[in-house]
Ligand SMILES: Nc1ncnc2c1ncn2[C@@H]1O[C@H](COP(=O)(O)OP(=O)(O)OP(=O)(O)O)[C@@H](O)[C@H]1O
């Protein structure tokens with residue numbers, strides 16, 4: 001009985017994690033929608049955003065740390081795009097995907113070398129000002145404690161979702177990016193530089209990942225190995241939502257976070273991380289096109 | 300306006316163009332005809348920069364463009380309506396047209412996109428009704444109209460058309476050829492690849508005949524239409540059905 005009273009709290013925690021999975025899924029979707037490539041380094045962009053923000057926050061104001069963290073993410077995204085692009089002319093999509101796995105391992109190694117392995121606490125955006133460790137504001141709702149930072153996470157996620165949806169639907173660049181995925185040969189014939197769009201998609205996905213990282217780090221700390229699990233779960237969310245489908249990935253990400261949190265809190269805490277993969281396998285067996293995907297995606 | 304000098308293009312070891320030379324003057328409609336596998340598509344793709352020539356040179360307005368990237372030639376006024384249309388099938392008709400004007404400069408675009416779209420709709424009224432529909436769900440004829448419309452949105456000075464009548468019903472073919480004829484009034488230069496030789500020779504001023512990677516005949520359209528060899532090979536009974 002005691003366990004049931006935890007449910008609201010577990011949902012709040014799961015929702016926060018789920019938002020991050022959702023943003024990672026958006027990153028997967030942006031790159032997939034432009035290139036058809038699944039970028040397994042997506043989780044590392046989150047890590048870079050969190051780590052750069054954490055390290056800089058120790059010395060500078062967030063006015064410096066936040067833009068620097070997002071920029072660092074964008075820069076790494078551009079470099080990765082360079083690695084993916086150089087062989088792009090010939091390489092099969094599978095080769096490119098393997099390159100992103102290699103890049104992910106390399107980024108983690110470099111990060112570990114630069115920043116070490118210890119988790120770094122990060123002050124919340126709107127904490128209670130004071131000496132030393134800054135405590136977050138929090139309030140109670142239906143038996144759960146909600147931290148202000150968790151609201152920030154939800155707000156940033158919502159902004160990203162709305163922003164990306166509008167961007168891909170209504171801006172010329174967004175339409176050009178979709179055109180590259182639908183028909184790269186046709187895109188070149190209307191004068192779109194497919195390479196430029198690929199670079200842009202990596203930069204955007206990386207910047208968003210970094211933004212997610214710096215937003216979530218006050219809740220979960222910043223750690224150099226945080227990217228692996230986030231990347232894989234974001235990938236699960238993207239697939240569950242039907243690859244290439246924004247709203248699908250976002251809903252799947254949030255649902256995944258909540259289900260995971262409930263499973264971990266109420267049933268078997270040791271197997272919390274396995275939940276995502278069990279669901280993914282089940283879905284791939286029953287509905288290979290994802291939960292919200294189109295049935296036949298003809299090209 | 301457009302000139303090819305001994306252009307050779309290969310797919311690996313297969314030589315598809317064995318040194319072709321041709322030219323299209325400003326405001327002309329020139330037809331490029333020949334049997335399947337002659338190398339017509341290869342020739343257009345080499346001009347538009349989709350393929351790079353092994354040797355020989357391609358000139359646009361006197362400047363060499365051999366080997367230039369396809370996307371860099373669109374802002375220079377060279378636009379291709381490719382074989383297979385290459386539409387953005389998961390995007391709407393309207394989005395396809397807007398993307399056609401992708402490389403027009405920003406200042407021009409605001410003012411002119413609507414005007415250009417109006418021109419395309421005047422040419423192909425059915426597209427106007429289909430604006431929100433996904434390009435992949437259009438009929439074959441509508442898709443060809445959209446492919447031409449998308450190319451026109453770039454305001455081409457030289458338009459390369461690859462078999463616009465392929466697989467279409469005679470009435471639709473007539474609409475499409477009428478539209479190509481209208482382009483001449485705007486002074487657009489056209490290089491037209493066609494299997495429908497009769498229709499092509501009717502609309503073009505001059506024509507080239509290709510066979511197995513070579514140009515085997517050239518001349519004014521009237522001259523070629525009267526040539527007995529052409530008549531036997533391309534303008535026989537079978538072709539009358541397509542036209543009438
Ligand atoms: N991608 C390719 N790889 C290898 N060979 C090719 C390729 N594309 C075309 N070819 C060959 O090059 C030659 C010319 O082909 P091309 O497509 O240019 O002919 P075409 O005149 O356009 O024919 P059609 O009227 O059937 O469209 C053909 O022999 C064809 O088999």
Ligand SMILES: [Mg+2]
Nearest residue numbers: 339340341382
């Ligand atoms: Mg052809």
